[in-house]
Amino acid sequence: MSDSGVASIFLQNLPVMVVAIPLLLAAIVAVVPVPRLAWMLALAGIGGSFLAAILLQSITQSVGRVTYHLGNWEPPWGIEFVVDSATSLTLVVMSGLAFLATLFARGSLLAEINHKDLGKCYAAWLLACGGLFGLVGTGDAFNLFVFLEISALSSVILISMGAGTDRRALSAGFNYLIIGAVGATFYVIGVGFLYAITGTLNIVDLAARISDIGGGAALYAGFGFIIAGIMVKAAIFPVHIWLPAAYGYAPSAVSSLLAAIATKAALYVLARMLFTLFEGVPAITEIALNYVIIPLSLAGIFVGTIMAIYEKDIKILLAQSSVAQIGYISLGFGLASAAGVSASFIHIANHALIKGGLFMAVGSFVAALGSRANMNSFVGIGRRMPITAAAFMVCGLSLAGLPLTAGFISKLYLIRAILSVDAYLIAALVLLSSALSLIYLWKIVEVMWMQPAPAKSPQLVENPAIYLPLWIVALGNIWFGVDASWLVSASRAAAAALIGGGL
């Protein structure tokens, strides 16, 4: 096959390439016996997705919307992939962070997983990424369920791989399996109701027919089930309870990957459901946004932050913090204004950088320490592993929202979006929670830097294969804190695509 042939196949089928490359490679990687080869294939696969996502982003900047019909079957009977500005931004963020996480995984997984399981781990890795990319890119409601389950099941596998170091990963994976399956089934029930009244499964077609129908018990029931199901995947309070244990006991590279991209995909789907699928029934979406999404987001923000303050295990602490950050994102969607939605997209990107980086740093600590990262094992580690600790500090300050970091940009635009709809109480609560988040960050900082290491601690070696990708992410936090123009404009375009209207 000539070079131009491959390239043109790639270019003509971009939307599906993002998903197909990882999925196809997953099948191959599963049977590759050599771990390093498996890793390289995984890296190549996700790199291919990243490239496709970037190309898609530049196309949607000019064209606005790309549709792709799978198998050349016409929608609404055939399945189509729809990529608009919001989709492409999410895909770029997800594939970019997945790529960095894969770079990081090479060194980190070696330290935490049995050597002979690495090949299968990378296969599950590719499946998870492919499933999540498909979740974002698809334009068919049932196809969405399929990708939902692909990503869920492969995530369960990835999480359970943590059993090599801590057996609690197994029950964390099992709980995630059960709760995730219930959530996905709720989604299917909802789709069933919608199919019953509209007769179609294509999202665009559904949206049109739903606005024709306008109301009715079946529509409301379907709406409720769909939103509830997606909320489980997105880890919105109170159905977030699977997240702390799942991210806490998974291998560090897996935590980094999932924290950066998994819940983001679900949040994107939530926005897509609320703003595109149910665009025609504003009465009920408003009720959902004002009486469900916003209060639950605020609850999640505070519950996550307060649980993090009292948590001693570092990875579980970061996972609880993720629950709070997810609350910020869903809060932005809940505002249902262009400003709010674009602030959410900004935070989708920035939080991926922040949490991805933090979990990578913890992975680096764990790889050197050989034990779980908690307040006891972290004593004095700032001086024993300065390179990693400095990167942890950068990402941590970004989490707290120090100016010149990515987290500050998110906070700035989120507060502004909240103030522009005159929601002063919500703004005060968000600022308060932001100040509270400093408490748990500072507890870690104090333990890391302010306490001397115990007397006979062994020398700790920092692995460049692990801390180089970590530092790329940390520097990314600073870069997007100083030059946020691309992200802000892409987020505005995404919000325009979802809700319409300018900022």
Next chain:
Amino acid sequence: MLMQLASIWNYLIVILLMMMGLFIVISHENLVKKLVGLSIFQTSVFLFYITLGRVSGGTAPILTDAPDTVYSNPLPHVLILTAIVVGVATIALGLALILRINEAFGSIEEDEILAAKNQSAAADMMPSKPGADS
């Protein structure tokens, strides 16, 4: 009222199975039983779709040569085939995990597993011994 309920008897069964399945998932402590509950829950959804697809006076959606046949809607059947496969994968993965959990914790009852986990957590918080490395 009773007549109305009788006319939607298929949906009533769906709801019954759904609630039974959910209840089993939530209330039982045995992990295998949870999976069984999940399976029942998912089966109720399959039934939901299939009964949706039934057209009055329709036959199975398999093409015959008779020109005036009324077929039931084939699409839900296709969807459910997919969902069944997903369900099978989920149960298989769940059972595999239960095997490993049994190996690691020595039990498949949630309360005993929780007790074992709390032991691990307490051990975690002991100050790390110098020279500890894996």
Next chain:
Amino acid sequence: MMTAQTALLIGILAPLVVAILTPFLAVRNLWRDAAGPIGGVVTFIAALHVALAVHAGETPRLFVAQIADGLAIEFAVTPLGAIFGLVASGLWILAALYTVGYMRGNHEKHQTRFAAFYAVAVHAAMAIAWSGNLLVLFIFYEILTFSTYPLVTHKESQAARDAGRLYMSILVGTSIVLLLPAVIWVWMATGNLEFRSGGILEGVLDPKMAPFLLALFAFGVGKAALMPIHRWLPAAMVAPTPVSALLHAVAVVKAGVFTILTVVVYVFGIDFLSSSGASLWLVWLASFTILASSFVAITKDDIKARLAYSTISQLSYIVLGAAIATSVAAQGAALHIVMHAAGKITLFFCAGAIYVQAHLTKVSELDGQGREMPWVFAAFFIGALSIIGIPPAGGSWSKFLLMVGAVDAQLYVVLAVLGLSSLLNIYYLLEPLSRGFFRPKIKDVTVDSHPLVVIPPVITALLSLALFFYADLFADLASMMVAP
């Protein structure tokens, strides 16, 4: 010769360069210890160049990066910024020298880390002084807080850690919960965050909302230590004295009152503020802080604690000057930034010198020690004069202008407040001196003489005297600040 813009760049970068080089220079103590004063001289020369350019009517500018539309990292020197830049850089030279003497005399650990973060803090202060818009000011305000944390907790004792927690929670807490929304409010009201003479809020902000916005700023700028946001200051006294000197004269607190004064003059605009009456409540709160903290200072036996509460009181002088919202009062406030800096740094240098040389920390222990450390006590005397506001010390000018400003605004009660405050200052500042010279010794201590901790306070004391006679540059810059 250097353009003003180059001087601007040098002034901001030089302290940062010192900070980055310090760990590498630490191979020899002498190189590391010399880096601070040398960096200070370079920065001061740059600051002087910038100030002279501003005095001549220029506005040196430097654009660094565009964050997003309407938000840019840029620097632009206002007359007030020129004043603060001179204060920060000039006093850094002396503080750096003093630090060397103090740290060596006390055999402190982690001197390299200390020196590095010290330089970062000065860098942040310079960036605040010369910030081109509210966003840049906020950015470096936060950086200043975080970079001074290791300095406050330097001793790494439990007390230091507790003080550090209080420090961070008050300063970062107020800046996130109050200052940030204030900045965003201005951003939303005006579409930008620029500083302009006469303010940018006139016409876009409903005058009835102005007091609330001002309150967000006043309480959000925790570094100005307005009551009840003042508790971090006495807690931070647990740090080594060079840090207290830095915190209380040069970087942190001055950054706080500089922010408030900048907001009043360049964001609200003095005319808008006085016509809307939005700052009247702040006049009373500042007055209350002045008197209450002076009363508390009287009760404190620990020298540094007494000086801490004196600082809280003096900072509210500047806030008062800003709140009175007349042009003369604002000038008095700007001038007080300079005068108080020189006077207070003298007092803290002396307190540290007494600790290093005689290991005494309490006022009640000072009986008769004046004869053992005459230079130190003499410097303390002049510094005290400046704080009290008696000629020929520089502080008398700023106090005078504040009083005239109060009369301009017909706030005669403020005159009484300022007068009463001077009386209280006399009591708690002259008590150590009277004990030192006029009472027999009660503690027999051997005094180790360390010239490097004695010379800087003498120099700053002479500076306080000199500022009485040669305050022209600062006075001119202050009047340019309020000129339309």
